[in-house]
Amino acid sequence: MxxxxxxxxxxxxxxxxxxxxxxxxxxxxxxxxxxxxxxxRYSDPGFRGLHALVRNPDTGREKCIACGLCAAVCPSRCITIHTGEDDKGEKIAEEYEVDVLRCVFCAFCVEACPVGAIVLSEHYEYSGYSRGDFYFNKERLLDNWDTFFPGEKGKWYMDNIWKHPNADDYKAHDDQAVFHGIQKEEKQ
Ligand code: SF4
Ligand code: SF4
Structure with missing residues (x-):
């Protein structure tokens, strides 16, 4: 040694x-x-805090198309959606609720959403006196969007933090076999 x-x-x-x-x-x-x-302590952009439902800047309504993917992927089962139809017969989320106390802030819902309709804000300072204070319904979630993503911040967030896929991203490549359905004459 x-x-x-x-x-x-x-x-x-x-x-x-x-x-x-x-x-x-x-x-x-x-x-x-x-x-x-x-x-x-200010959180960095992209922090996984309180949820918000994104407003469509053109219509002022929620961007959500009530597909239910966020609820299906949520490991805590804390998203509840009741679907309905608007005046034009298009599917909408009549009720959209997040039970924040059960959420683990994994952001799977944000990743799964095909239209970028749900996001997690930088806000983490919330409290309440009853369990009901932590049930965030559609109106409260839209209010969160207005409060925590004012002006250009929402667009900046979408462009820089969560880049949601466009329909083009799902296009099949040229040689890929694509199911076109069964032709009527082939049916027995
Ligand atoms: S962040 Fe995760 S746990 Fe929370 S609502 Fe979204 S998918 Fe569910
Ligand atoms: S995945 Fe997006 S569009 Fe579908 S129900 Fe959830 S928030 Fe709405």
């Missing part, structure tokens, strides 16, 4: 190094104390 190694072994060198690291960080001038809530 090298002489240096022997000395280090006798002196418990690694332990001394670890002790020094601990002691050097003990003095109060090394501590970082944030006086929350006076000094709030």
């Amino acid at each position: 090298e002489f240096k190694k022997i000395v280090k072994t006798i002196l418990f060198w690694e332990i001394l190094q670890g002790m020094w690291l601990t002691l050097s960080n003990l003095p109060p001038w090394n501590a970082v104390t944030r006086q929350y809530p006076k000094e709030p």
Whole structure:
């Protein structure tokens, strides 16, 4: 064994190094104390906080097309959707509810949505006195969009944080076999 190694072994060198690291960080001038809530900690863009339903900028209504993919993919089963039809007979989400207390903020719902209709905001400071305060229905989720993604922020978020796929992304390549259905004359 090298002489240096022997000395280090006798002196418990690694332990001394670890002790020094601990002691050097003990003095109060090394501590970082944030006086929350006076000094709030701002979250970075893309933080997975409270949910919001995205408004269509053209119609002012929700972008959601009530496909149910977000509810199907949600591992906590905390999204509930009741579908209906609007005046034009198009499918809409009459009710859209997120039970935030059960949410694990995995953002699978955001990833699964084909039209970019649900997002997670940077907001994390919410509280309530009853369980009902944490049921976010469609109106509350749309309000969240107005509050946390005002003006150009929503567009910026969509362009930079969650790039949702377009229909073109799902196009089949040229050689791919595509099912076209059974022709009437082939049916028995
Ligand atoms: S973030 Fe995850 S757990 Fe929360 S609602 Fe979306 S899919 Fe469900
Ligand atoms: S996946 Fe998107 S469009 Fe489909 S129900 Fe959920 S939020 Fe609405």
